[in-house]
Amino acid sequence: MYSIDMSGEDIPVIVLDAACTSLLVSLNRNTETDASWPDAATTVTLSLAVSYDGGASYLPGGSFSAKGGRAFGRNGAVLARSAVTFRYSEPITHLKGTISITNGPLVSSGATISVN
Amino acid sequence: MAYAFVQTKSASGAGVTSVTTPAFSSNTTVGNQLIASTSAATFPGLAFTSTVTDSKSNTWRNDASQSFTNTSGVKCLANIDQTILTTAGSAHTVTFTSNDAGNTYYEVACTEFSGATSTIDQTAANTVAGASTSLTASTSATTNANDLLICVFGANGLLSSNGQNSPANVNGSQTGVLSIYAVADDTDITGIESSYKILSATGTQAVNYTYTSDTSGAFGLVVVVYKAAVAGGVDNTTARTIASPGLKLGTPISRLRSPVLDTGSAPQQSINQTVGVPSRALRLGTPVSRLRSSNLFDDRATPAPPVVPVDAGAKPGWAIALKLGTPVALLRSGYDQGSSAASPNVTLALTGQQISSAHGAITAKLSYALTGHAITSSEGALGRNLSAALSGQKITSAEGTLSYNLTFGLTGQKATFTEGTISSSTGGNVTLSLGGQRITSAEGSLAAQISYGLTGHAITSSEGLSGRTLTYGLTGHQIVSGEGSPGLKATYALSGHAITSSEGAISSSTSQNVTVALTGLRALFAQGTISISGADAVVPKETPAGRRTRPQRYIVRIEGQEFIFQDLKAALEFLDRARLAAAQLVKEADFPKLEPPRIVVNSRALRKAASVAKREIAATYRDAALNAELAMLFEMQRIREDEESILLLL
Numbered sequence: 001m002y003s004i005d006m007s008g009e010d011i012p013v014i015v016l017d018a019a020c021t022s023l024l025v026s027l028n029r030n031t032e033t034d035a036s037w038p039d040a041a042t043t044v045t046l047s048l049a050v051s052y053d054g055g056a057s058y059l060p061g062g063s064f065s066a067k068g069g070r071a072f073g074r075n076g077a078v079l080a081r082s083a084v085t086f087r088y089s090e091p092i093t094h095l096k097g098t099i100s101i102t103n104g105p106l107v108s109s110g111a112t113i114s115v116n
Numbered sequence: 117m118a119y120a121f122v123q124t125k126s127a128s129g130a131g132v133t134s135v136t137t138p139a140f141s142s143n144t145t146v147g148n149q150l151i152a153s154t155s156a157a158t159f160p161g162l163a164f165t166s167t168v169t170d171s172k173s174n175t176w177r178n179d180a181s182q183s184f185t186n187t188s189g190v191k192c193l194a195n196i197d198q199t200i201l202t203t204a205g206s207a208h209t210v211t212f213t214s215n216d217a218g219n220t221y222y223e224v225a226c227t228e229f230s231g232a233t234s235t236i237d238q239t240a241a242n243t244v245a246g247a248s249t250s251l252t253a254s255t256s257a258t259t260n261a262n263d264l265l266i267c268v269f270g271a272n273g274l275l276s277s278n279g280q281n282s283p284a285n286v287n288g289s290q291t292g293v294l295s296i297y298a299v300a301d302d303t304d305i306t307g308i309e310s311s312y313k314i315l316s317a318t319g320t321q322a323v324n325y326t327y328t329s330d331t332s333g334a335f336g337l338v339v340v341v342y343k344a345a346v347a348g349g350v351d352n353t354t355a356r357t358i359a360s361p362g363l364k365l366g367t368p369i370s371r372l373r374s375p376v377l378d379t380g381s382a383p384q385q386s387i388n389q390t391v392g393v394p395s396r397a398l399r400l401g402t403p404v405s406r407l408r409s410s411n412l413f414d415d416r417a418t419p420a421p422p423v424v425p426v427d428a429g430a431k432p433g434w435a436i437a438l439k440l441g442t443p444v445a446l447l448r449s450g451y452d453q454g455s456s457a458a459s460p461n462v463t464l465a466l467t468g469q470q471i472s473s474a475h476g477a478i479t480a481k482l483s484y485a486l487t488g489h490a491i492t493s494s495e496g497a498l499g500r501n502l503s504a505a506l507s508g509q510k511i512t513s514a515e516g517t518l519s520y521n522l523t524f525g526l527t528g529q530k531a532t533f534t535e536g537t538i539s540s541s542t543g544g545n546v547t548l549s550l551g552g553q554r555i556t557s558a559e560g561s562l563a564a565q566i567s568y569g570l571t572g573h574a575i576t577s578s579e580g581l582s583g584r585t586l587t588y589g590l591t592g593h594q595i596v597s598g599e600g601s602p603g604l605k606a607t608y609a610l611s612g613h614a615i616t617s618s619e620g621a622i623s624s625s626t627s628q629n630v631t632v633a634l635t636g637l638r639a640l641f642a643q644g645t646i647s648i649s650g651a652d653a654v655v656p657k658e659t660p661a662g663r664r665t666r667p668q669r670y671i672v673r674i675e676g677q678e679f680i681f682q683d684l685k686a687a688l689e690f691l692d693r694a695r696l697a698a699a700q701l702v703k704e705a706d707f708p709k710l711e712p713p714r715i716v717v718n719s720r721a722l723r724k725a726a727s728v729a730k731r732e733i734a735a736t737y738r739d740a741a742l743n744a745e746l747a748m749l750f751e752m753q754r755i756r757e758d759e760e761s762i763l764l765l766l
Contacts, residue, residue, distance in 0.1 A: 029131065032159035043133070050138065060139040060171070061208045064132040070129040071219035072159050073305060076188070081217065089123070089141050 004046075004099075004111040011048075011097035013055065019091030020115035023048070023061070026083040029071060029111040041103040044067035046111075048086065051094035061095060062086035068106065117231040117345040119264040119314045122148060125210070126225035126297040134213040135222045144172075144204035149232030149342070152176070153296060153310035154195035155223040155270035158216040160276035166220075170210045172203040179236060179340045184243040187270050190305055191216075194241075194336035197239035200234050223308035225297035229264060235343040237263050237320065245334040253337045254322040262344045263315045266296075267323045271307040273333025283311040285324045292316075315341070334756040671718040672726070687722055691715075691729040698733040702740035710737045 002014050004025075014072060025046060043065055050061030064084040071079035095113070123142055129135035144150070152168045164183065168176045180196040213221035238255035251269070267284050283295040293313045301307025309325065323339045670687035672679045674694065681687040694715070701710070712734035717726045 044481075047136070048138075060136070060207050062127050062138040063134075063136040063188060063211075064127075064129050064211075065134045066132045066219055069219075076159075079131045079219065084130070084135055085128035086138050087126050088138055089125075 002113045002115075004060060004113060009098055009100060011046075011095075013094055013096040014113070015055070015094055016092065016113070016115055019093055021086075021088045021091055022115070023050075023086045023092075023095070024083060024114040025064070025086070025111070026081045026114070027066065029066075029079060029112045037068040037106050037108065038070075039103065040067050040069035042106050043102045044106055044108075045100045045102075046084075046097060048097040049096055050088065050089050050092040052088075053094055055094040058094070060097065061088070061092070061097070063097075063109050118262050119229050119231045119342075119344050119402075121294070121312070122228035122230055124225055124227040124296050127222070128224075128299060129220070129222035132214075132218040132222065133216065133219060134211055135224060136209050136211040137224065137226055138210050139171075139207045140228065143206045144201055144208045144228055145230065146201050146204045147230075147232075148201050148204070148235065149229045150174070150199050150201060150210065151227050151229065151266055151312075152195070152197040152212070153225045153227070153268040153308065154197070154212055154582075155268060155306050155308035155310075156195075156212070156214060156220055157192040157270075157272055157306035158214065158220045159188070159190040159305060163215075164193060164220075165215045166193055166195060166222075167213050167215075168195075168197040168210060168226075169213070170199070170208065170226075172201070172205065174199040174201055174203055177234065180239050180241055180268075180338035182241040182243050182270070182336035182338045184270070184272070184334045184336040186245060187332045190272055190334070192270055192272050192306060192336060193336060194268045194338045195356050196266060196268055196338050196340045198340075198342075200232065208717065221306045223270075223297070223299045223306055225308070225310055227266075227296050227312070229312075231345050233343050233345050237341040237343050238339075239341070240321070240323065240339040240585065241337065243334070243336040246329075247331045248327075248329050248333065248335065250324060250326045250336050251335050252322055252324040253339045254320055255339055255341055257320050258315065258318045258341050260343045261316060261318050264312060264342045264344065265315055265321055265323070265339065266312045266342070267310065267339045269309040269325045269338065270336045271301045271327065271329075271333070272305055272335070273301055273307075273329035275329070282309070282325075286313050287320075288324075316553050342648055413431060423499060463758060601632060637646070668719075670722055672722065673714075673716040675713050684719070684721055687717075687719070688725050691722070691725045693726055695729050695732050695736070699736050702736055705740070710740070 004011055025048070027044065027046065045063065045065040047063035048061035049058040051058045062084065064082070066082040071082070073079050117356045122145075123140050125137040125140055127135050150170065154168070158164055158167050168178075170176070176197050176199045178195060178197045180194075182194045184192045184194075186192070210224075210226040212222055212224045214222070237258045237260050240253040240255040242251055242253040244251050253267070265286060269284065270646070282298075283290050283293040286293050293311050296310040296312060298309040299307050321339065321341060323337065325335075325337065327335070329335070442610055476598055486706070501710075668683075670681040672681070672687055672690055679690060681690065699714075712730060715726045715730050717723055
């Protein structure tokens with residue numbers, strides 16, 4: 001699992017310990033009690049670029065956007081994270097990306113990338 | 117052209133508003149088809165839709181959509197969208213975007229197929245909610261054997277392993293059914309299974325999934341069958357024979373189609389020209405390449421193809437029908453064939469344009485009737501030799517229009533100019549270069565008098581250009597020459613004329629001596645004096661060395677009589693008066709047979725003047741004696757002639 005540095009707009013290059021074919025990107029959202037990301041107009045977009053050749057070149061590796069406010073699961077519970085899984089036909093070795101936030105501020109307790 | 121799988125990409129999202137797949141591993145291809153499979157859910161949701169876009173800005177179309185809601189209020193969608201790529205290439209991604217104000221759960225995949233069309237053969241959709249174990253969607257019978265079947269099964273149920281991990285059953289079998297993307301609905305609120313099958317036969321297509329669900333589950337299934345592309349781009353199943361429209365003059369060639377162009381990658385039926393009359397009729401749909409003339413087919417030796425009259429059929433005798441076998445290139449119009457009148461002149465009005473002709477394409481002779489017009493030619497476009505017969509006409513050229521050098525060969529001819537002037541409009545010189553040639557003028561051709569009004573100008577002639585002898589009749593005029601203008605030597609033959617110089621006119625601009633060489637001649641001056649100024653003119657005084665200086669006396673003895681003078685000037689003037697006195701004596705003497713006087717002087721400064729005085733007096737006496745003798749001879753001659761005249765009278 002790799003933590004994403006959200007201090008800037010760019011996600012620094014992450015060298016994966018082992019080549020993987022799937023990434024789970026997780027962004028922590030509000031809990032039941034806090035209101036750090038309450039505004040639905042606050043949008044975060046996270047885009048990944050992945051390398052199949054040891055970091056020599058990168059291709060779009062998938063992206064997602066999520067809005068603020070509370071998201072719910074099937075049982076009505078507040079969704080604690082926004083998570084996206086990207087699948088690749090060949091093993092990837094490096095990844096990097098960008099994070100953009102509109103109508104902020106956005107406060108998140110962290111974002112992680114899990115590899116498979 | 118059959119469908120073929122190329123590549124696919126997929127992604128999942130929970131609590132997002134959009135998700136974008138990773139880029140395709142290989143470059144996508146223009147003309148291929150991208151098919152997007154979507155299973156999405158949102159809670160709580162209202163009117164829930166999901167749209168598809170891509171990074172190449174292709175135009176997408178939703179071809180099937182099934183919405184369903186579970187008992188907990190979760191809104192779900194199962195969609196199939198597609199586009200035929202007009203823009204493709206590298207880093208191609210596809211984005212799925214929800215309209216939900218909250219956040220959506222996505223399971224999406226996008227697959228590229230070749231050999232595709234966007235034409236839908238059949239579609240089907242179905243949904244079920246609550247406890248269930250099977251869902252089936254059946255299409256109507258397909259009309260094309262090699263269609264592409266694609267389906268999306270969206271699931272929302274609490275039970276895991278509820279069937280999404282297996283490909284669909286198509287008509288009761290999974291044979292030939294390949295899974296594109298499958299994710300079980302376990303922890304999130306949506307799952308997906310998307311499969312495809314390339315069909316090989318027509319007929320209904322029943323797509324079925326089996327699973328296990330609790331009472332809160334909900335499931336949706338969509339199926340789309342796309343037609344495969346036809347070789348040559350003709351959709352043979354939609355080719356139609358229009359009931360006896362007939363081929364007529366005026367039918368656009370682009371409208372010609374064959375009613376028998378059949379299915380398959382190549383036309384399966386050729387037009388048999390020998391079959392019966394009904395099948396040989398031309399109809400809309402007949403390929404142009406199949407048109408043949410039966411006349412030409414039956415009688416190929418005919419040198420000229422028959423003409424199809426415009427009003428064929430109206431006159432029985434002209435009933436040369438256009439039949440299968442008539443080459444298109446031989447089609448002619450009866451009007452053109454029957455017209456024997458010469459074509460009128462063709463007038464081309466080229467405003468701001470030009471005629472471009474390959475070398476030699478324009479015929480050799482061109483006649484231009486140019487009234488009030490001009491011929492404008494860029495350099496080099498006119499041929500090298502232009503023959504212009506100008507009888508009673510003239511060539512008018514605006515200044516600068518004629519190019520650099522024009523050579524006129526006037527062999528046996530002459531150039532005649534009417535009265536006027538040759539001038540330069542620019543004010544510059546007009547230069548005539550006569551290299552190694554001369555100007556020959558017959559007598560009288562050049563005007564007798566050439567007057568040059570050269571005010572403030574000079575005539576400059578390099579040596580040798582002017583003729584050998586130039587005679588100037590300068591009556592009442594004078595030649596004024598600026599310093600140095602005449603050539604090296606100017607010779608003036610002054611017979612009976614004089615050179616008159618105003619006072620002070622002879623001078624040396626270089627402060628050098630002016631030397632007049634009078635060889636054998638003398639300079640005669642009328643009354644006046646030659647004044648000498650400057651240091652060179654000072655006559656040194658004779659002062660004997662070593663003695664007391666006494667005043668110098670100048671003594672002149674003529675025939676023994678001594679004349680004493682106190683200064684040199686007085687002595688010189690005395691010698692000069694002696695010469696004048698001798699001349700006066702000669703005039704007064706009747707017969708001036710005189711001996712020159714003996715003149716002795718005491719000063720070296722006087723010797724030269726005394727010597728000159730003696731020579732001139734001697735010359736005066738000698739000339740006077742000769743003149744007296746000649747006068748006496750002339751007088752004796754006159755007397756003798758008078759005496760002879762008297763004797764003759766007697």
